[in-house]
Amino acid sequence: MRLYLLFLLMATATVLSPGPGVVMTLSNALRSGRRGTVGGILGIAAGALVVAVISATSLGVLLATSAKAFTVLKFVGAAYLVYLGIRLWRSPALNLSLETDQSADRFGRRFIEGITIQLTNPKVVLFFLSIFPQFIDPTAAYGVQFALLSLTYAGIVVVVHLVYALFAKRARRWLVSERGGRIMNRTAGTTFLFFGGVLATAHR
Structure with a gap:
């Protein structure tokens, strides 16, 4: 797990970036x-774990035995990070819907809503398809690494979103403003462009 710190940074950048969640x-x-x-x-967080199990398990096994598959997915992942970076640079400020829906106040309803958002979020799906498996060391126990990285990602989701919730009221005006939205999007976009370059030059 020599690249665990890089995984932490890349996963955090992915979760922090503006999106449906x-x-x-x-x-x-x-x-x-x-x-x-x-x-x-x-x-x-639960949706992320589901996507991890569906998307990364078989690909991780494939990457452990195929250098060609590793190279292909490495460049697919790098290209996707660059795409995300460019798109965020061009995106407007967040659009927050505050329409009241009393039925959505229930824990179960929002839990299902969160899972659904993750299962249909291409950012998360492509992260686990093309980026996640490359942090698996083929010489070490696959199951342990898979569990550690998946739970790490889910933990990052919980922490980052709790921080967003904590500062939501204070930061709302800034987040939805043209200036605040531009700064946030371009910071996240630059981060993705950087990680895209890092991933493109990565070696086993």
Whole structure:
């Protein structure tokens, strides 16, 4: 697990970047307070674990035995990170929907909503398809590494989204402003461009 620190940084950048999950957490926090975000956040984390199991298990085995597959997915992952970086640079500020829906206040409803968002989020799916397996060391126990990286990602999801929920009210005006949205998107975009370059030059 020599690249565990790099995985932490890349996973954190992915979770921090604006997307459906972040918008849901911020909207729930502004509408119902921090407690109202717990169900959705846990759902997002659980959805990430489901995507990890579906997407990364077979690919991890393939990458352990195929240098060609590793090279192909390495460049696919790098290209996707560059794409995300460019798209974030060009994106407007976040659009937070604050319409009140009393039925959405229930924990179970928001938990399911969080899982659904992750299962249909291409950013998460492609992360586990093309980036995640490359942090698996083929010479070490696969199951242990898979569990550690998957749970690490889910833990990062919970921590980052709780931080978003904590500062939602204070940061709302800044996040949805043209200037704040531009700074946030371009910071995240630059980070993805950097990691895209790092991944493209990575070796086993």
